[in-house]
Amino acid sequence: MENQEDGDYGEFGDYGQAFLNQQDAGSGPYYVDVYEPGTKTVFRKFDDYWGGWEPGQVTEATFLIVSELATQKLMLQKGEVDFIEQWHSVESFEELKQADGVVVQEDPNVQLFFLSMHNGNPPLDNEDVRKAISYAFDYDTAVDIIFAGAAQARGSVPLLLPGHNPDATQYTYDLEKAKEHLAASGIDPAEYPLNYVYVSGLESEEKIGLLLQSNLKELGFELEMQPEPWARM
Incomplete structure (x- = not known):
């Protein structure tokens, strides 16, 4: 507008x-x-x-x-604040569980972590390329290690919200399918370097990007990590 x-x-x-x-x-x-x-x-x-x-x-x-996550954690441990935001790594929360007077509460929630692809520009305007990337991503590592204790989402509506579809398509790591879709796209990944934009300072987003970077190398894509301040996202 x-x-x-x-x-x-x-x-x-x-x-x-x-x-x-x-x-x-x-x-x-x-x-x-x-x-x-x-x-x-x-x-x-x-x-x-x-x-x-x-x-x-x-x-x-x-x-x-307080932009620095380490400072947030220290302030909580020293009793200078009552609570901190949720954008901390699994390792940070495990450390906080051992701190005196700190409670790390775990509850079911409706938060989804997802990656958005710009499908208006090549090569992501090609459906087979997007499917290739979706099959190339290592979901188990993301769920079990980076977001330890989380679960892979099924569809865009979280489990606890009305409209959730338990039968929605759910991608799994399948490198052979990824290569098949890339071949069907006719795209040469060497001609299309990609970039991953994430919020600077958020460890989980950085780790997801590094995992994706490693996964996409298997398809021949180069992925540049591009941290940006939250205000620019």
Whole structure:
């Protein structure tokens, strides 16, 4: 959607970005009391919240912006924060399980990890190439080692959500099928170097990329790792 009038609307041309950075836009139980870009955001209880309040509910919450995962983990271990985000490696969580006063809670969730292919440009505009890549990926290593304790998704709708299809197509690692689809595509992988863009600092995304890089070498594709800050994703 284009802006109604040309103007300086922020780095990404977002018409309402500057306004919404400083204003509330909702009907929830908290309001933004302090907003320091790149540092922290403080939420406080909105007394007139339509849903009402019960004794003992949280009245203030401070979210700190800490980009380094190692620093997040150290702050949790030292008791400087109450919880940290989920984007840590399996190894980090295993280490945190041993820390005094830290609880690593594991629950079923609806989060999916997937890779998006740009099918508007060659060679990914070729269906056989996309299928070749899908069959060349080592799902067992991803599930059992990189995301230890996870399970391979079946379809784009998670198991816990309405609309999940248990009969949806599920790819498996099959290098022979991958080579068959690549041959059917007529594409020479040596002519098409690929790049994998991931969020800088997220170990799991980097490890998935390195695994994919290794897998695609079996088909003759070169894959460049391209870390980017979250804001550019």
